[in-house]
Amino acid sequence: MFLSNYLWSAKDCVPEWYAVAFVSGWALANGYAFCDASALAQSRSVYPLPPRLTTNRKHSVSALQTIPARRGKAVAVKKGQALKIINTHGHQVVDFWAFVAGHLTEYSGMEQCRATWLKLCPDVGDHLYSNRRRPIMTLEEDTSPGRHDTVIAPCDNERYGLLGCTEYHDNCRDNMHAALLELGYSVPFTPCSMNLFMNIPWQQDGSLSFDPPLSSPGEYVLWRAQLDCIAVMSCCPQDILLINNKNTVDAHYQIIN
Numbered sequence: 144m145f146l147s148n149y150l151w152s153a154k155d156c157v158p159e160w161y162a163v164a165f166v167s168g169w170a171l172a173n174g175y176a177f178c179d180a181s182a183l184a185q186s187r188s189v190y191p192l193p194p195r196l197t198t199n200r201k202h203s204v205s206a207l208q209t210i211p212a213r214r215g216k217a218v219a220v221k222k223g224q225a226l227k228i229i230n231t232h233g234h235q236v237v238d239f240w241a242f243v244a245g246h247l248t249e250y251s252g253m254e255q256c257r258a259t260w261l262k263l264c265p266d267v268g269d270h271l272y273s274n275r276r277r278p279i280m281t282l283e284e285d286t287s288p289g290r291h292d293t294v295i296a297p298c299d300n301e302r303y304g305l306l307g308c309t310e311y312h313d314n315c316r317d318n319m320h321a322a323l324l325e326l327g328y329s330v331p332f333t334p335c336s337m338n339l340f341m342n343i344p345w346q347q348d349g350s351l352s353f354d355p356p357l358s359s360p361g362e363y364v365l366w367r368a369q370l371d372c373i374a375v376m377s378c379c380p381q382d383i384l385l386i387n388n389k390n391t392v393d394a395h396y397q398i399i400n
């Protein structure tokens with residue numbers, strides 16, 4: 144915000160100042176920081192960095208993208224950008240993760256979120272905390288009834304085996320790893336997901352249930368990135384329980400500057 148204001152006001156200044164502001168803005172926008180080179184090298188030796196993010200802003204800004212039914216998608220989100228996740232048909236759960244770019248062992252941690260929020264569902268203004276307790280994103284808008292699940296693990300093939308399936312079943316765990324791999328990333332673990340639009344009511348005695356969704360077509364959540372991150376979304380292929388109305392469909396997302 145400060146930088147954009149500075150650039151705007153710089154238009155009225157002498158050309159030299161505008162050039163300095165423009166170059167600085169370009170460097171920051173593209174992930175370059177003016178810092179001590181030895182410190183940077185040391186940090187890279189501790190935390191090996193993956194390839195630089197390759198998001199092409201010209202293609203990602205405000206372009207509506209599909210998360211296919213029963214599949215996952217990953218997208219790089221720069222600090223300051225927002226990710227809008229749209230429940231297009233109104234009854235589709237979207238499992239959601241955020242990994243810190245360059246440090247994929249740091250990711251959205253549901254345990255850390257609940258401990259900080261002191262509640263089970265996020266409200267507008269709440270941060271998505273990492274397993275190192277840093278805010279990765281902030282929930283800036285939510286047009287749904289606000290019922291999101293942070294308790295239930297992402298579904299996996301074993302889960303469907305316990306539900307009676309005798310053959311492979313699409314699942315959010317495999318979708319997450321496949322989506323990361325599409326961007327060239329791989330992690331040897333599956334963090335607990337935030338299950339957007341998933342209705343898991345809880346009772347006074349502590350019991351839980353998998354209930355039909357409360358959301359309506361077109362409702363969305365908008366997460367503003369506090370750190371450069373890799374967001375992963377999976378259209379949950381759960382078609383045995385009621386969470387998707389037993390009708391698994393696609394959803395959409397959008398990157399907004």
Ligand SMILES: [Zn+2]
Nearest residue numbers: 298315379380
């Ligand atoms: Zn699932």
